[in-house]
Amino acid sequence: MAxxxxxxxxxxxxxxxxxxxxxxxxxxxxxxxxxLDTMYDAPGIGLAAIQIGVPKRLVVIDLARSDExxxxxxxxxxxxxxxxxxxxxxxxxxxxxxxxxxEVERPDRVTVRFRDLDGEMRELxxxxxxxxxxxxxxxxxxxxxxxxxxxxxxxxxxIKKFEKAARRExxxx
Ligand code: ZN
Numbered sequence: 001m002a003x004x005x006x007x008x009x010x011x012x013x014x015x016x017x018x019x020x021x022x023x024x025x026x027x028x029x030x031x032x033x034x035x036l037d038t039m040y041d042a043p044g045i046g047l048a049a050i051q052i053g054v055p056k057r058l059v060v061i062d063l064a065r066s067d068e069x070x071x072x073x074x075x076x077x078x079x080x081x082x083x084x085x086x087x088x089x090x091x092x093x094x095x096x097x098x099x100x101x102x103e104v105e106r107p108d109r110v111t112v113r114f115r116d117l118d119g120e121m122r123e124l125x126x127x128x129x130x131x132x133x134x135x136x137x138x139x140x141x142x143x144x145x146x147x148x149x150x151x152x153x154x155x156x157x158x159i160k161k162f163e164k165a166a167r168r169e170x171x172x173x
């Protein structure tokens with residue numbers, strides 16, 4: 001198991017559409033363990049494989065507070081099969097867009113179909129924070145970032161800011 005570098009805005013990889021994982025092999029289990037290590041190290045509450053540069057439809061989430069026992073959840077090939085008409089606004093952040101937070105409106109409840117690490121097909125009905133987090137991570141699998149849900153002005157402002165920071169870093173290097 002290992003902490004891997006996180007892909008950050010404006011890296012083009014974040015816009016890739018990830019491929020299905022397929023059979024849950026030992027390699028998939030190792031990848032999900034690395035994703036959890038990377039997420040806990042950051043620290044964050046959710047991570048999609050593309051955020052460590054692997055374009056596979058794999059998501060990890062843990063919403064436990066720091067004073068609670070860890071509750072790692074792994075979603076293989078997750079798919080939203082139902083979402084509520086009612087919406088919910090939640091402040092979101094992203095390990096690929098560090099230190100930027102904005103309110104995003106999404107469906108309040110979703111049903112997600114996925115496989116677990118034993119390859120078993122499962123369905124989960126989620127609300128609140130888990131619903132928000134699942135939608136945010138599943139967006140990543142389609143190359144969509146939470147800033148895409150903001151106004152065009154806000155989005156272009158944050159993208160410019162990160163492009164500028166990346167340029168500065170490469171000039172310093
Ligand atoms: Zn994210």
